[in-house]
Amino acid sequence: MQDQARIIDGKAAAAALRAEIGLEIAAIKSAGGSVPGLHVVLVGDDPASRVYVASKERLAAEIGMNSVAHRLPAETSEAELLAKIEALNADDSVDGILVQLPLPKHINSGAIIDAIDPAKDVDGLHPINAGRLAGGKEGLVPCTPLGCMLLLRQVLPTLAGLEAVVIGRSELVGRPVAQLLLQADCTVTIAHSRTRDLASVVRRADIVVAAVGRPHFVRADWIKPGATVIDVGINRLPDGKLTGDVDFAQALNVAGAITPVPGGVGPMTIACLLRNTLTAFRARRG
Numbered sequence: 001m002q003d004q005a006r007i008i009d010g011k012a013a014a015a016a017l018r019a020e021i022g023l024e025i026a027a028i029k030s031a032g033g034s035v036p037g038l039h040v041v042l043v044g045d046d047p048a049s050r051v052y053v054a055s056k057e058r059l060a061a062e063i064g065m066n067s068v069a070h071r072l073p074a075e076t077s078e079a080e081l082l083a084k085i086e087a088l089n090a091d092d093s094v095d096g097i098l099v100q101l102p103l104p105k106h107i108n109s110g111a112i113i114d115a116i117d118p119a120k121d122v123d124g125l126h127p128i129n130a131g132r133l134a135g136g137k138e139g140l141v142p143c144t145p146l147g148c149m150l151l152l153r154q155v156l157p158t159l160a161g162l163e164a165v166v167i168g169r170s171e172l173v174g175r176p177v178a179q180l181l182l183q184a185d186c187t188v189t190i191a192h193s194r195t196r197d198l199a200s201v202v203r204r205a206d207i208v209v210a211a212v213g214r215p216h217f218v219r220a221d222w223i224k225p226g227a228t229v230i231d232v233g234i235n236r237l238p239d240g241k242l243t244g245d246v247d248f249a250q251a252l253n254v255a256g257a258i259t260p261v262p263g264g265v266g267p268m269t270i271a272c273l274l275r276n277t278l279t280a281f282r283a284r285r286g
């Protein structure tokens with residue numbers, strides 16, 4: 001049997017990235033500048049979203065960023081939320097705006113995302129930023145896909161020519177991560193719920209990115225020996241534990257490298273949000 005896969009430590013990579021951003025913010029401060037401001041908007045009280053927003057707020061504060069959470073009641077109307085976005089767009093001290101998804105059903109999330117100033121869209125979801133990414137132009141890139149690429153580069157310095165299979169085609173994860181892999185010269189396949197014979201599609205992959213939202217969906221015998229596996233899935237089991245989309249325990253015997261859940265892509269997502277906020281700050285205010 002081959003050696004066990006290398007476990008890619010997203011927690012450590014995220015801490016290192018945050019420390020780097022913290023140093024840049026300290027330098028901005030000591031030069032007498034005002035600090036980047038990240039504003040997270042949370043509508044309603046979904047418990048999972050509450051936890052994410054709290055940890056974004058804490059980690060932003062830790063590196064000296066000005067972080068503000070706007071907690072709005074579940075009954076907030078679409079017009080009220082649009083007015084909130086307009087106010088944040090107009091406020092020069094606001095560098096990054098993130099609207100936590102999913103929104104309550106009575107609000108059209110597309111209309112809300114369209115209203116965010118693309119220069120402050122640190123989630124990279126505005127059509128302008130999605131279009132820039134698809135065109136290979138510079139812009140704000142969605143945080144989770146950015147985090148996936150940084151983790152991949154830890155184990156694969158050269159991505160050119162590799163076969164990458166992305167499972168999932170959401171605007172938040174699957175599509176943008178496929179764009180980034182294409183930009184890195186991978187041969188990219190995007191699989192989804194209508195894909196035929198997914199097992200044999202995945203078996204071709206040197207790189208597998210799983211973004212499905214189903215625990216243990218990707219079986220170890222789908223994975224090509226030595227492949228790098230990035231598990232984006234965050235699934236809560238009945239016992240309260242978190243697990244990814246990949247059968248991690250079995251995949252360890254086949255993959256060359258793999259991200260764990262928790263401690264993989266999740267922490268990198270938040271670190272990349274802070275990175276994007278600093279990027280937006282520099283683009284807007286130097």
Ligand SMILES: NC(=O)C1=CN([C@@H]2O[C@H](COP(=O)(O)OP(=O)(O)OC[C@H]3O[C@@H](n4cnc5c(N)ncnc54)[C@H](OP(=O)(O)O)[C@@H]3O)[C@@H](O)[C@H]2O)C=CC1
Pocket residue numbers: 144167168169170171172173174191192193194195198211212213214232233234235265266267269
């Ligand atoms: N770690 C992190 O920071 C983050 C983690 N996540 C997690 O990642 C996962 C995916 O999130 P997200 O992209 O938003 O989810 P979505 O539900 O928006 O997308 C899921 C995708 O999986 C595809 N899919 C569903 N069933 C199958 C199947 N049987 N075979 C093949 N493909 C299938 C769907 O296909 P189709 O389009 O055909 O319906 C869809 O494209 C979730 O677990 C989420 O919690 C999300 C964001 C950040």
Ligand SMILES: Nc1nc(=O)c2c([nH]1)NC[C@@H]1CN(c3ccc(C(=O)N[C@@H](CCC(=O)O)C(=O)O)cc3)C=[N+]21
Pocket residue numbers: 051052098099100101102123143144234242261262263264265266267269270
């Ligand atoms: N507009 C928007 N942008 C998002 O990026 C976004 C969103 N909405 N809605 C929800 C999903 C999910 N998401 C996660 C972020 C961090 C962790 C994370 O840090 N996870 C830790 C564990 C956290 C825990 O224990 O609960 C880990 O995987 O180690 C997970 C998931 C961002 N999302």
